[in-house]
Amino acid sequence: MTTLTRSPRAAAPPAESLGRRIARRAPWWGVLLLLAVLALVWVYPFVWMVSASLKSSLEVFTAGLKLVPEDFAWENYSRAWTDANFGRYMVNTVILTVSTVVIVVVRCALAGYVLGRYRFRGQKVIVGVLVATLFVPTGYTIIPIVKLSMELGLLNSLTGMVLALSGAANVSAILIYAGYFRQLPKELEEAATVDGAGFGRVFFQIMLPLSMPVTATVALLTFLSTWNAFFLPLVFSFSDPDLRTLSVGMQAFVGENATDWSGMAAAGVISILPIVALFLFLQRYFVEGIAGAVKS
Amino acid sequence: MAPTELATSRRRPRGVDTRRQTIWIWAFLTPTIVLYGLYTLYPIVASYWYSLVEWNGFSSSQRFVGISNYQAVLADPAFWSSVKITLVFMLLVAPARILLSLLLAMLLNSPKLPLRNFFRTVYFLPVVTTTAIVGVVMQFVFDPASGPFTAFLKALGADTGIDFLGDSGTALVTAAAVYVWKFFGITMVYWLAALQTIPNELYEAARIDGAGSFHIFRYVSLPLLMPFLLIITVLTVEDTFHAFDLMQTMTGGGPFFSTEIIEIYIYRWAFSASIPQLGFASAAAVLFGLFVMVVGALQAWALVVARRSRKELS
Numbered sequence: 001m002t003t004l005t006r007s008p009r010a011a012a013p014p015a016e017s018l019g020r021r022i023a024r025r026a027p028w029w030g031v032l033l034l035l036a037v038l039a040l041v042w043v044y045p046f047v048w049m050v051s052a053s054l055k056s057s058l059e060v061f062t063a064g065l066k067l068v069p070e071d072f073a074w075e076n077y078s079r080a081w082t083d084a085n086f087g088r089y090m091v092n093t094v095i096l097t098v099s100t101v102v103i104v105v106v107r108c109a110l111a112g113y114v115l116g117r118y119r120f121r122g123q124k125v126i127v128g129v130l131v132a133t134l135f136v137p138t139g140y141t142i143i144p145i146v147k148l149s150m151e152l153g154l155l156n157s158l159t160g161m162v163l164a165l166s167g168a169a170n171v172s173a174i175l176i177y178a179g180y181f182r183q184l185p186k187e188l189e190e191a192a193t194v195d196g197a198g199f200g201r202v203f204f205q206i207m208l209p210l211s212m213p214v215t216a217t218v219a220l221l222t223f224l225s226t227w228n229a230f231f232l233p234l235v236f237s238f239s240d241p242d243l244r245t246l247s248v249g250m251q252a253f254v255g256e257n258a259t260d261w262s263g264m265a266a267a268g269v270i271s272i273l274p275i276v277a278l279f280l281f282l283q284r285y286f287v288e289g290i291a292g293a294v295k296s
Numbered sequence: 297m298a299p300t301e302l303a304t305s306r307r308r309p310r311g312v313d314t315r316r317q318t319i320w321i322w323a324f325l326t327p328t329i330v331l332y333g334l335y336t337l338y339p340i341v342a343s344y345w346y347s348l349v350e351w352n353g354f355s356s357s358q359r360f361v362g363i364s365n366y367q368a369v370l371a372d373p374a375f376w377s378s379v380k381i382t383l384v385f386m387l388l389v390a391p392a393r394i395l396l397s398l399l400l401a402m403l404l405n406s407p408k409l410p411l412r413n414f415f416r417t418v419y420f421l422p423v424v425t426t427t428a429i430v431g432v433v434m435q436f437v438f439d440p441a442s443g444p445f446t447a448f449l450k451a452l453g454a455d456t457g458i459d460f461l462g463d464s465g466t467a468l469v470t471a472a473a474v475y476v477w478k479f480f481g482i483t484m485v486y487w488l489a490a491l492q493t494i495p496n497e498l499y500e501a502a503r504i505d506g507a508g509s510f511h512i513f514r515y516v517s518l519p520l521l522m523p524f525l526l527i528i529t530v531l532t533v534e535d536t537f538h539a540f541d542l543m544q545t546m547t548g549g550g551p552f553f554s555t556e557i558i559e560i561y562i563y564r565w566a567f568s569a570s571i572p573q574l575g576f577a578s579a580a581a582v583l584f585g586l587f588v589m590v591v592g593a594l595q596a597w598a599l600v601v602a603r604r605s606r607k608e609l610s
Contacts, residue, residue: 032409199320
């Protein structure tokens with residue numbers, strides 16, 4: 001832990017010899033080197049995937065560690081997009097994700113608002129039940145979900161997938177909203193009520209616009225988990241390959257074309273690119289949203 | 297809603313319009329009650345019923361068989377093996393994720409470090425990528441014939457010829473390593489959030505008192521980080537029970553069931569068996585749910601005890 005030393009600025013020694021300065025700086029170089037090596041390990045699989053997606057089918061096997069392709073084989077992408085149906089899977093994933101985000105944001109904002117801002121009978125029970133299901137694994141609820149969706153006639157449909165994913169616990173989203181609405185000053189709705197605004201208007205015209213930062217976080221985290229969902233879409237698209245999402249399609253693709261490495265890599269890049277781009281643009285919200293779990 | 301008081305008085309008498317308010321409150325709760333009720337609460341309750349019936353196929357009839365499914369699950373060595381694998385996986389993943397990321401977060405928390413934000417972004421990158429896609433890609437990365445990992449070992453002259461994901465001796469450890477790599481960034485962000493709560497003056501004060509790095513860590517950072525350590529442990533441990541996406545796509549529970557965590561065991565009996573045993577799988581799912589809850593409860597209890605002892609100390 002020598003790396004955490006900071007020279008006290010106030011009492012710097014008057015004249016430091018060169019040798020001593022290097023000795024003091026050495027840990028920094030060590031740390032940087034370590035971090036750089038780790039960073040390489042962290043990005044390498046993605047770099048390799050992009051590189052493999054641009055190589056010819058043969059070159060993937062023979063190139064070894066060489067990352068730059070002989071000549072760029074863009075046809076891998078068209079093969080993944082059309083022949084392997086990833087264009088279709090992309091549309092499915094976008095529809096599924098956007099619908100789920102909208103439903104989850106609306107229902108969690110509504111529930112969080114009344115739970116955070118009002119006292120009413122039965123409130124403790126609701127909060128208690130929600131918190132008790134904070135860690136419910138999909139593996140535990142999947143069988144009844146499939147059975148229920150089948151009886152509702154929703155099993156082989158995107159609608160069924162959207163509802164099932166929107167009905168996942170999302171407890172933390174409700175709690176984040178509740179915590180946020182609880183700390184807003186009382187005067188806000190008092191003034192509005194005096195002006196004759198009703199319950200609904202207070203929420204939609206005053207509270208909801210104020211909750212934009214929370215909404216951004218909840219929307220992003222829901223986007224992330226839905227875009228990356230696998231278990232539920234997998235089970236819901238068993239009998240209809242046209243309903244596959246990107247993640248399910250990827251597994252199916254490899255199952256059918258185990259030797260098409262470059263096609264697999266292109267499909268992987270297509271699937272991951274949107275979410276990575278979103279992350280790079282909105283990094284702060286992602287990180288804040290995830291860090292919020294600890295702070296609360 | 298009519299204004300029930302003069303605009304001059306700021307305070308409303310209590311109980312005005314409470315009935316209307318109650319209606320609004322429950323209207324606001326309705327979407328959550330319906331969706332969450334149907335897809336979270338009902339399944340939890342229904343699992344118990346389904347675990348008591350014999351039932352092979354989603355459209356077939358169910359026959360009540362009492363606790364015989366539980367007897368069958370508990371008598372199945374493969375179930376116990378999957379429980380063991382789930383726990384071993386947790387023990388491989390959780391300490392690495394928690395402690396290594398603390399170390400890294402401490403390095404990255406230092407404001408003098410160049411490229412700090414770049415490193416943060418890089419370590420967090422795998423977190424946002426689709427787990428199932430990563431699982432598939434890793435099959436290729438670790439391919440013993442032409443995968444880049446093997447090529448890398450060859451370049452180092454350390455090629456052992458091990459098929460990391462295809463050998464039942466190494467598959468689980470490799471999967472754990474990939475899982476640590478994938479979710480490392482989350483734990484790191486937790487720690488960074490925790491470190492932000494320590495005021496800089498404390499470090500300054502300790503330094504003026506002549507404390508070295510180690511002492512600062514031991515007597516300043518560590519005690520303040522303790523409560524976070526417990527919370528982060530709870531979150532990380534619960535996380536390791538949800539490794540289905542990665543395992544299913546990377547190893548499918550194989551080779552020879554060596555990476556069959558409980559979720560994959562349930563999936564196998566419910567969805568990939570030639571004759572699905574849904575009652576049997578539900579019994580396993582209920583046991584899994586209990587298992588997760590017990591671990592969660594134990595940790596929650598540890599949290600409470602730790603809080604209490606800290607209060608007594610202070």
